[in-house]
Amino acid sequence: MGVIMPYGAAIxxxxxxxxxxxxxxxxxxxxxxxxxxxxxxVALLELLEAIESLKKKK
Structure with a gap:
C-alpha cells in the first residue's frame, strides 16, 4: 500500500x-x-499564548 501521511483528510x-x-x-x-x-x-498551545501576549503588548 505504501506510506500515506496521516493528516485529517487521509485518516x-x-x-x-x-x-x-x-x-x-x-x-x-x-x-x-x-x-x-x-x-x-502542548508546545503549540504555549506558542499561541506567547503570540497573543506579544500582540497585546503592541
Missing part, C-alpha cells in the same frame, strides 16, 4: 474506504507519528 479517507487493512495501516502510522511528536500539542 477520514481511510475510514470512508471501509478497507480494514488500509485503516489499520494508517492507524499504526499515525500512532507512531503522534508518539514521536511528544508534547507538540
Amino acid at each position: 477520514r479517507e481511510a475510514m470512508a474506504s471501509n478497507d480494514l487493512a488500509k485503516m489499520e495501516a494508517i492507524a499504526e502510522q499515525t500512532k507512531q507519528i503522534v508518539k514521536g511528536q511528544g508534547d507538540m500539542h
